[in-house]
Amino acid sequence: MNKPEPRTYVIAAVIVIVSVILLVRLFFLQVLSDEYEVSALNNSQRHIIQYPPRGIIYDRDSIILVSNKAGYDLMVIPQQVKIIDSLRLANALGIDKESFRERLAEASFYSRFQPSIFYKMLSAEEYAGIQEILYDYEGFYVQPRVMRQYADEVGAHFMGDIGEVNDNVIAADAYYRMGDYAGVNGIEKYYEKSLRGKKGVKIFLVDAHNRIKESYKDGKFDTLPEAGKSLVSSIDIDLQEYGERLFVNKIGGLVAIEPETGEILALVSSPGYDPNLLVGRNRGYFYDSLLNAPNKPLFNRAINSAYPPGSTFKVVQAVIGLDENLISTSTSIPCNKYWVNCHNHPPATSVTKAVQFSCNPYFYEVFRRMVQRGYEKSIFRDSPIGLDMWKEKVVLFGFDQSLDIGLPSVSSGQIPGSDYYDALYGQYRWAFSTIYSLSIGQGEILATPLQLAHFAAIIANHGYYYTPHVVKSVGEEGKEAKYRKKYILPFKSEVYPPIVEGMKNAVNAPHGTAGLARVKDVTVCGKTGTAQNPHGEDHSIFMAFAPMENPKIAIAVYVENAGYGGTWAAPIAGLMIEKYLTDTITNKWGEERILNANLIPETADEKED
Amino acid sequence: MRKRINILKQIDWFTIGVFLMLAVIGWLSIFSSSWEGIGDSMFEPGSRQMKQAVWVGLSFLMIILVFLIDSKFFSAFAYVLYGLVILSLVAVLVFGKEVNGARSWFELGNFRFQPAEFAKIFTSLALAQLLTSFQFDLKKIKHLLWAFVIILIPVAMIILQNDTGSALVFFALVIVLYREGMKSTYLFIALAAVLLFVLSVLISPGWVLAGSAFVLLALYWLNEHDNKGFFVALIVATGIVVVLFLLKQREILNLGFGWIVTIAVLVTLLSLLPGMLRARRNTALVLSAILLGTFVYINTLDYVYYNVLQSHQRDRIEHTLGLKDDPLGIGYNVNQSKIAIGSGGFSGKGFLQGTQTKFDFVPEQSTDFIFCTIGEEFGFLGAGLVVLLFATLLVRLIMLAERQRSKFSRVYGYAVVSILFFHITINIGMTIGLMPVIGIPLPFFSYGGSSFMAFTLFLFIFLRLDANRLEIFR
Numbered sequence A: 001m002n003k004p005e006p007r008t009y010v011i012a013a014v015i016v017i018v019s020v021i022l023l024v025r026l027f028f029l030q031v032l033s034d035e036y037e038v039s040a041l042n043n044s045q046r047h048i049i050q051y052p053p054r055g056i057i058y059d060r061d062s063i064i065l066v067s068n069k070a071g072y073d074l075m076v077i078p079q080q081v082k083i084i085d086s087l088r089l090a091n092a093l094g095i096d097k098e099s100f101r102e103r104l105a106e107a108s109f110y111s112r113f114q115p116s117i118f119y120k121m122l123s124a125e126e127y128a129g130i131q132e133i134l135y136d137y138e139g140f141y142v143q144p145r146v147m148r149q150y151a152d153e154v155g156a157h158f159m160g161d162i163g164e165v166n167d168n169v170i171a172a173d174a175y176y177r178m179g180d181y182a183g184v185n186g187i188e189k190y191y192e193k194s195l196r197g198k199k200g201v202k203i204f205l206v207d208a209h210n211r212i213k214e215s216y217k218d219g220k221f222d223t224l225p226e227a228g229k230s231l232v233s234s235i236d237i238d239l240q241e242y243g244e245r246l247f248v249n250k251i252g253g254l255v256a257i258e259p260e261t262g263e264i265l266a267l268v269s270s271p272g273y274d275p276n277l278l279v280g281r282n283r284g285y286f287y288d289s290l291l292n293a294p295n296k297p298l299f300n301r302a303i304n305s306a307y308p309p310g311s312t313f314k315v316v317q318a319v320i321g322l323d324e325n326l327i328s329t330s331t332s333i334p335c336n337k338y339w340v341n342c343h344n345h346p347p348a349t350s351v352t353k354a355v356q357f358s359c360n361p362y363f364y365e366v367f368r369r370m371v372q373r374g375y376e377k378s379i380f381r382d383s384p385i386g387l388d389m390w391k392e393k394v395v396l397f398g399f400d401q402s403l404d405i406g407l408p409s410v411s412s413g414q415i416p417g418s419d420y421y422d423a424l425y426g427q428y429r430w431a432f433s434t435i436y437s438l439s440i441g442q443g444e445i446l447a448t449p450l451q452l453a454h455f456a457a458i459i460a461n462h463g464y465y466y467t468p469h470v471v472k473s474v475g476e477e478g479k480e481a482k483y484r485k486k487y488i489l490p491f492k493s494e495v496y497p498p499i500v501e502g503m504k505n506a507v508n509a510p511h512g513t514a515g516l517a518r519v520k521d522v523t524v525c526g527k528t529g530t531a532q533n534p535h536g537e538d539h540s541i542f543m544a545f546a547p548m549e550n551p552k553i554a555i556a557v558y559v560e561n562a563g564y565g566g567t568w569a570a571p572i573a574g575l576m577i578e579k580y581l582t583d584t585i586t587n588k589w590g591e592e593r594i595l596n597a598n599l600i601p602e603t604a605d606e607k608e609d
Numbered sequence B: 001m002r003k004r005i006n007i008l009k010q011i012d013w014f015t016i017g018v019f020l021m022l023a024v025i026g027w028l029s030i031f032s033s034s035w036e037g038i039g040d041s042m043f044e045p046g047s048r049q050m051k052q053a054v055w056v057g058l059s060f061l062m063i064i065l066v067f068l069i070d071s072k073f074f075s076a077f078a079y080v081l082y083g084l085v086i087l088s089l090v091a092v093l094v095f096g097k098e099v100n101g102a103r104s105w106f107e108l109g110n111f112r113f114q115p116a117e118f119a120k121i122f123t124s125l126a127l128a129q130l131l132t133s134f135q136f137d138l139k140k141i142k143h144l145l146w147a148f149v150i151i152l153i154p155v156a157m158i159i160l161q162n163d164t165g166s167a168l169v170f171f172a173l174v175i176v177l178y179r180e181g182m183k184s185t186y187l188f189i190a191l192a193a194v195l196l197f198v199l200s201v202l203i204s205p206g207w208v209l210a211g212s213a214f215v216l217l218a219l220y221w222l223n224e225h226d227n228k229g230f231f232v233a234l235i236v237a238t239g240i241v242v243v244l245f246l247l248k249q250r251e252i253l254n255l256g257f258g259w260i261v262t263i264a265v266l267v268t269l270l271s272l273l274p275g276m277l278r279a280r281r282n283t284a285l286v287l288s289a290i291l292l293g294t295f296v297y298i299n300t301l302d303y304v305y306y307n308v309l310q311s312h313q314r315d316r317i318e319h320t321l322g323l324k325d326d327p328l329g330i331g332y333n334v335n336q337s338k339i340a341i342g343s344g345g346f347s348g349k350g351f352l353q354g355t356q357t358k359f360d361f362v363p364e365q366s367t368d369f370i371f372c373t374i375g376e377e378f379g380f381l382g383a384g385l386v387v388l389l390f391a392t393l394l395v396r397l398i399m400l401a402e403r404q405r406s407k408f409s410r411v412y413g414y415a416v417v418s419i420l421f422f423h424i425t426i427n428i429g430m431t432i433g434l435m436p437v438i439g440i441p442l443p444f445f446s447y448g449g450s451s452f453m454a455f456t457l458f459l460f461i462f463l464r465l466d467a468n469r470l471e472i473f474r
């Protein structure tokens, strides 16, 4: 034999020591500590979730917009199922025997011991139909759920809807379990945490086969569900309904805002859809068909469709031009059609008249003065400086910003700066002549109806605003702080009156561009615009506020493929203003004209983007 | 004929007895962990326990085969077999099937087969063959490097398969090298490296560096009994620390705490150098070199830890070291596993009566977490018995290895001991939260054919060599 090697004993000792460590650890874990036995007890409890009612949504006059109705999921625990007569239950549910077997197989595949949904969202009537026979089917039970109910067929876009949470939502928020519902759009999504309330739980003990034995400690640890908070929306549902009616057979959107509070009164996107379609177990089917429908009814044009704002943007140029003393109230600029095309109109001898007549060369020159400041000799070096100074002012009005209005995914539109053109053409390779169409709101500027309405509200207020919002109050807490904060723009207060005067004249004076927006006994101030559309007829745009002295409503209207802004968008705005201010329509002829108009181009469904 | 009878007498039946006990308990655990309720038969065709039974049967056939082969075969063909298994590791990278993110399986009809499991056996044989070569001496760096080449080739292939756990197993063979005479300094360096790593994750690289620096300074004092020199050094070091701190506060020089102390101690040690050289002593030089080495090591480690390791790997390490408490995330498996084992109590809930290992509370309950089933259903008595059986097996195998006349057999025996030891410690340690979650099976227990078969073959080749111990005089 070999002579004894000391390292043998080292190795053997290490093995013995490690074994002793494992034994000691096991002894602590299994014999000394009872912490893990308690945990195991928790593992063998069954927690039955109690779903709270979801918060109600009201309109600004406390009319219920969204409420709840009962829905029931038929659950199954495959391991406990002893089928006596599957045909009877299948018939009661209105499915065939094959489908019944498939559903059961799918549930077994998920887990034999854990409950899974066998049949989704039975209505109260359907539930009553199977309640009687359900006692004969061991392993099946009913889990109450919350379903939404919409009072009317309007407002789908801002209210949004709820749907089953997907894996991403569950991963992001531990509150949710498979099969739970959460807001997927609109107010429902943005205010999900307020609306959902808090789930309660009833704890039961289960045996080794996961069958319920008894309530755990007589319900001592059960928690009651907390109802979701109710919301009062700022929307005036009558005005909303009227807006949607005016937009029948038209594509586009409108947003109306109460200037002195920032509350959004109406938010119309057309085509719309009946929100009740997206409730219950047919949600998936209707959702898909809406997704593929022509003109994209699910797309919220009011906050997401961004177009060049056209001539409405001249008002922005006027404010900045006056504020920077690039023009005075009495600056006269000839209508030089060599610079940029224009229509025939009396001479624009002041900024007021330039707004009234919407003179293109006038604002071409104003914008040139802004861009070419003369800080650099080369216009290629000078223009980027001027453009960025200009952009800095423009974004103050909410352009190029995603406004936090209480709805998810609000588009920001676009205001190009020097970085934009540098990327497009290269640094110092563009100048005013490249970008002059920005002067009249064409080219690379993009704004949504929401942004234009917000801008109209700022002009109506002579320079202050509250962030626009769709929810006036949350539960008992009232209005959120972020919507109570007043913002004042850093422009001189003298700049607004001459511009407002021009907007008044655009609607009310003989040579104005927006006569169709006139309202009896109300001074409407407005500005037309036309968004050039390379795919077809131009988009008709109008923004306005009224009454002039004490504005109660500011509005922006986009009608796609409807041509010149004064023709269609302006009269729709006029009708909305009259409806909101007086609750009556005196201009019956104008109303008929709009209601009967069909402005959907035949090929629009293939042109959208 | 005479020879066969002799062999049967020479076989170590004690080891076979322990092996059989482990195999039976293992199989029952697999049955229990895949049992779903009354009505499930123990011999249900197609069930996990029956699939495993087929593998156990095949393994027994292989045992007979091993005893029919001449024992010289294993040393004569050691390198050939090693080469073949390396080829199969390459092949699996190309033709293999990916399971749980690791491309380490061949698929033949219903059966899956993992060559990495067998690589352990043939690497051990090759290592035994290498260490037995003429004038081979592990004290020579060159020879030691050859040994590591043998070990590291399969490691590299298995890491490429994305199966880090199985690759780590091969490092257990260092125990063999230690037994066969590798300088223990290397082992100390390796242990110190692990300790420094754990400490720098637990505390912070800076503090660990600072601590090492002062330990080295203290070593200087202990070694040199140079009180005066030491106190001068201490004052100089403190002075440098203060100056660097002030610079840091003025934001002139932004150095971490560890850097400051290291630089201070380094400068101090080097300042003692002239005096030391005059006295023909090199303690300061050696300590400075160690300190520099530690410094480079910790900073490299810090970089690797945050820039090379993936976040889930960091999470596992930090969770094991108790830095993260996240029972629903990375710690879910371990927490559920601890609950299952802990709820077994002293004597367990009884066979098939476990609630935690049913209902999917514990994931991978029949493979990597099979020990939970034993812990829950048989309690401390059962789990302790399994640990004791494994310890007995290992100690017995050491005794067998030491009684070999052939160095080849001894080295191979120690390889069996090392690799089994590693698997057992990591796997059981993992289920009770002492080790990070490294997905390697528990020998003879975990569900999986190649695993069971490979461990059986691994063990019985050694028993075959042992049975022939008297005939070999090499």
Ligand SMILES: [Zn+2]
Residues within 6 Å of the ligand: A335, A336, A342, A343, A345, A358, A359, A360, A361, A362
């Ligand atoms: Zn003009």
